[in-house]
Amino acid sequence: MASIKIRAKVSDGVTTVKALVKHPMETGQRKDKKTGKLIPAHFIQEVTCEHNGKAVMTALWGPAISKNPYLSFKFKGASKGDTLKLSWVDNRGEKDSVETQVS
Amino acid sequence: MINMKRRTFLKGSVAAGAVSAAVGAGLLTPRMVLAAWPTNAFQAKSVxxxxxxxxxxxxLEGSDKISIRAPDIAENGAVVPVSVTTTIDGVESISILAEKNATPLTASFVLGPTTEGFVSTRIKMGKTSSVIAVVKAGGKLYSTGKEVKVTIGGCGG
Structure with a gap:
């Protein structure tokens, strides 16, 4: 389940992380056009990014984040080759994580 | 299922000493304890x-040290790119709210001590409204807003 694309690049001591997650991000307010029934909510609630085992960013998301969410942030203190771990968990308890090297 | 247990554990043990013991043992940082998903905040109907x-x-205290980058007119409310940058020191979290969404809170980013005051993501907006960025620093809330016109709503439909 490779649902995450991530890129982390360090420049002048600041690492920019960009990540794209494949997820439906269903709000629970949309109706199925064929049956007229509400499509149950299904969205990512928490995204965590760790550098050397320390959380640098925790995103708490509601259903109002767009489908296939994009996320970017910056932090200091990482160097080339360091490992970053990004993981998400959704409201159904599904989850995924990925590790990448800072370039 | 493992996750459900973790959530129950986090919620249930705030009152008990288990968490503080875990913090002491270095198993949980306070930041991680705070990260339990705030259901009430995301279900709240007003800002x-x-x-x-x-x-x-x-x-909220208005601040010119926060800037929001978002389109003036969003043709598709389902995908509105929003970036928030702040130069305030000691930022604890950055939250993004769409004022007229059914549930205004879209996201809250909890930042670590080495993390810069910047986040970027894409949100859904039901209709034309103001996008509000709320920065928490030193226990106080600072905010700024930007009006985004939406031609096609991105919630429901």
Whole structure:
């Protein structure tokens, strides 16, 4: 389940992380056009990014984040080759994580 | 299922000493304890009640040290790119709210001590409204807003 694309690049001591997650991000307010029934909510609630085992960013998301969410942030203190771990968990308890090297 | 247990554990043990013991043992940082998903804040129907549930206060102080980058007109409300940059020191979290969404709180980013005051993501907007960025620093809330016109709503439909 490779649902995450991530890129982390360090420049002048600041690492920019960009990540794209494949997820439906269903709000629970949309109706199925064929049956007229509400499509149950299904969205990512928490995204965590760790550098050397320390959380640098925790995103708490509601259903109002767009489908296939994009996320970017910056932090200091990482160097080339360091490992970053990004993981998400959704409201159904599904989850995924990925590790990448800072370039 | 493992996750459900973890959530129950986090919620249930705040009152008990288990968490503080875990913090002491270095198993959990306070930041991770705070990260339990704030259901009430995300279900709140107004900006004020969402902030109350999220941060315990909605006393916002306007700040010119926060800037929001978002389109003036969003053709598709389902994908509105929003970036928030702040030069305030000691930022604890950055939250993004769409004022007229059914539930205004879209996201709250909890930042670590080495993390810069910048986040970028894409949100859904039901209709034309103001996008509000709330920055928590030193226990206080600072905010700024930007009006985004939406031609096609991105919620429901």
């Amino acid at each position: 004020d009640s969402a902030l109350d549930a999220l941060s315990g206060s909605h006393a």
